[in-house]
Amino acid sequence: MKPAPFDLVAANDMSEALEALHQGGTEARVIAGGQSLVPMLNMRLASPTTLVDITRIPELSRIEANTDRINIGAAVRQSTLERWPDLADRLPLVHAALPWVAHTQLRNRGTICGSVAHADPSAELPLCLIALGGTVTLRRRRKTREVAARDFFQGMMSTDLAPGEMIVSVSFPARKSSTGYAFREVARRHGDFAIVACAATARPDGTATLTVGGVADTPRTLELPADRADLDDRLNEFAWHLQARDDLHATARYRRDLVRKLGRETLKEALPCRD
Amino acid sequence: MPRLTKDETHPVRFTLNGRPVSVRAYPRALLTDALRHEIGATGTHVGCEHGVCGACTVQVDGEPARACLMLARQAEGCEIRTVEGLNNKDALSPLQEAFREHFALQCGFCTAGILMSLDALFSPQPDAEEDAIREALSGHLCRCTGYAPIVQAALAARNRIKGGPIDA
Ligand SMILES: Cc1cc2nc3c(=O)[nH]c(=O)nc-3n(C[C@H](O)[C@H](O)[C@H](O)COP(=O)(O)OP(=O)(O)OC[C@H]3O[C@@H](n4cnc5c(N)ncnc54)[C@H](O)[C@@H]3O)c2cc1C
Ligand code: FES
Ligand code: FES
Numbered sequence: 028m029k030p031a032p033f034d035l036v037a038a039n040d041m042s043e044a045l046e047a048l049h050q051g052g053t054e055a056r057v058i059a060g061g062q063s064l065v066p067m068l069n070m071r072l073a074s075p076t077t078l079v080d081i082t083r084i085p086e087l088s089r090i091e092a093n094t095d096r097i098n099i100g101a102a103v104r105q106s107t108l109e110r111w112p113d114l115a116d117r118l119p120l121v122h123a124a125l126p127w128v129a130h131t132q133l134r135n136r137g138t139i140c141g142s143v144a145h146a147d148p149s150a151e152l153p154l155c156l157i158a159l160g161g162t163v164t165l166r167r168r169r170k171t172r173e174v175a176a177r178d179f180f181q182g183m184m185s186t187d188l189a190p191g192e193m194i195v196s197v198s199f200p201a202r203k204s205s206t207g208y209a210f211r212e213v214a215r216r217h218g219d220f221a222i223v224a225c226a227a228t229a230r231p232d233g234t235a236t237l238t239v240g241g242v243a244d245t246p247r248t249l250e251l252p253a254d255r256a257d258l259d260d261r262l263n264e265f266a267w268h269l270q271a272r273d274d275l276h277a278t279a280r281y282r283r284d285l286v287r288k289l290g291r292e293t294l295k296e297a298l299p300c301r302d
Numbered sequence: 303m304p305r306l307t308k309d310e311t312h313p314v315r316f317t318l319n320g321r322p323v324s325v326r327a328y329p330r331a332l333l334t335d336a337l338r339h340e341i342g343a344t345g346t347h348v349g350c351e352h353g354v355c356g357a358c359t360v361q362v363d364g365e366p367a368r369a370c371l372m373l374a375r376q377a378e379g380c381e382i383r384t385v386e387g388l389n390n391k392d393a394l395s396p397l398q399e400a401f402r403e404h405f406a407l408q409c410g411f412c413t414a415g416i417l418m419s420l421d422a423l424f425s426p427q428p429d430a431e432e433d434a435i436r437e438a439l440s441g442h443l444c445r446c447t448g449y450a451p452i453v454q455a456a457l458a459a460r461n462r463i464k465g466g467p468i469d470a
């Protein structure tokens with residue numbers, strides 16, 4: 028099928044984009060890489076009357092590395108970040124997760140912020156943003172605000188984004204020395220959405236986090252104390268707490284099993300000299 | 303503000319296989335449709351129109367991408383390369399030749415897209431490992447041939463592009 032008709036605004040700068048989004052209200056949408064939006068348009072799951080293409084706004088195509096944060100503009104493509112020479116050193120979790128996002132042919136167009144805006148419960152990038160405690164910067168005509176990732180994602184494909192508003196950048200806290208990071212995923216085939224994806228961080232004081240995507244309607248985090256004698260029980264309780272459902276790709280039971288086993292392995296990898 | 307209204311066609315300019323082209327397209331027109339219906343470049347195939355099958359893969363500024371997930375207008379100013387740009391004059395490229403020799407296609411529906419992904423892989427990396435070849439192919443579905451002959455053809459083409467022995 029083909030998309031329903033829409034006006035297309037090819038914004039040259041932020042004020043053009045924000046004005047068009049403001050005018051279009053709930054009927055307007057941003058188009059970035061189009062890798063999730065165009066399938067939805069083609070299947071007529073979405074029929075906005077205005078699309079605002081933001082990919083040619085120069086200030087949105089920057090990767091800004093500060094001492095403790097990496098800010099990624101809304102036009103930065105997934106493959107551009109993948110090739111950023113400092114990625115493995117500054118954002119080891121994202122470095123490990125990015126190759127799992129779709130296929131090269133899709134990462135060449137898809138943006139980091141577009142994946143965050145789309146908020147698929149199985150998507151790797153929202154998972155990483157939550158696991159690292161990142162933030163999302165949103166802008167509308169007269170207001171800019173920064174929201175913690177864990178508050179931005181509100182449900183399956185539903186976020187805190189308001190009508191007339193767009194994501195201008197996301198911000199990932201950079202690697203801290205002596206913190207360990209690990210990412211693991213199980214999918215039907217490489218490049219498919221995750222059945223279960225796990226991201227672990229292990230801090231120098233011994234505490235750790237495990238964030239799991241693909242099970243609940245948003246990625247969820249389990250905080251773990253330094254003493255992990257009862258790790259199996261905690262993982263089991265967490266697996267049930269996520270309220271997995273049966274679907275085409277996997278049963279709820281298989282998902283719970285993956286949370287327990289893959290979760291344990293991911294934590295172990297993040298903590299090379301412990302456990 | 304450059305607003306392209308939905309009921310009219312608007313000019314889109316890009317280069318196609320090195321030649322500048324200009325087409326008129328509605329804002330909602332997909333790049334696949336602009337190529338096939340407006341320009342008549344039907345080498346690029348359309349399977350699923352949601353990014354899954356890879357039949358429509360073209361190169362956009364040297365990188366493989368799904369033409370079915372691009373609005374025609376998003377190609378403005380880009381260098382688009384399609385399967386029609388692979389051969390030089392009337393001769394098949396080494397990659398196309400290897401596909402023929404290794405029976406790496408049957409109906410050919412998937413082939414144009416696969417060739418564009420492999421060509422984009424080999425251009426900067428003529429000695430790509432088999433893993434990288436398989437990774438590039440993982441973005442493509444072939445419903446006839448099976449992937450073994452396609453991998454063999456890619457390996458043979460790689461050796462030929464490098465100037466090594468012809469058989470992998
Ligand atoms: C075959 C296939 C396989 C895939 N596999 C995976 C996978 O394994 N893992 C995965 O994570 N993803 C996968 N994806 C999705 C892909 O990663 C998309 O690129 C990504 O989800 C969306 O990014 P985009 O830039 O293409 O956004 P678009 O498609 O342009 O937009 C997606 C949504 O976000 C909104 N949006 C985009 N940018 C902004 C912004 N700056 N501000 C406000 N709203 C915005 C749009 O309005 C739209 O609603 C797959 C897609 C396909 C087609
Ligand atoms: S037609 Fe584009 S990926 Fe199937
Ligand atoms: S040769 Fe028929 S689909 Fe691949």
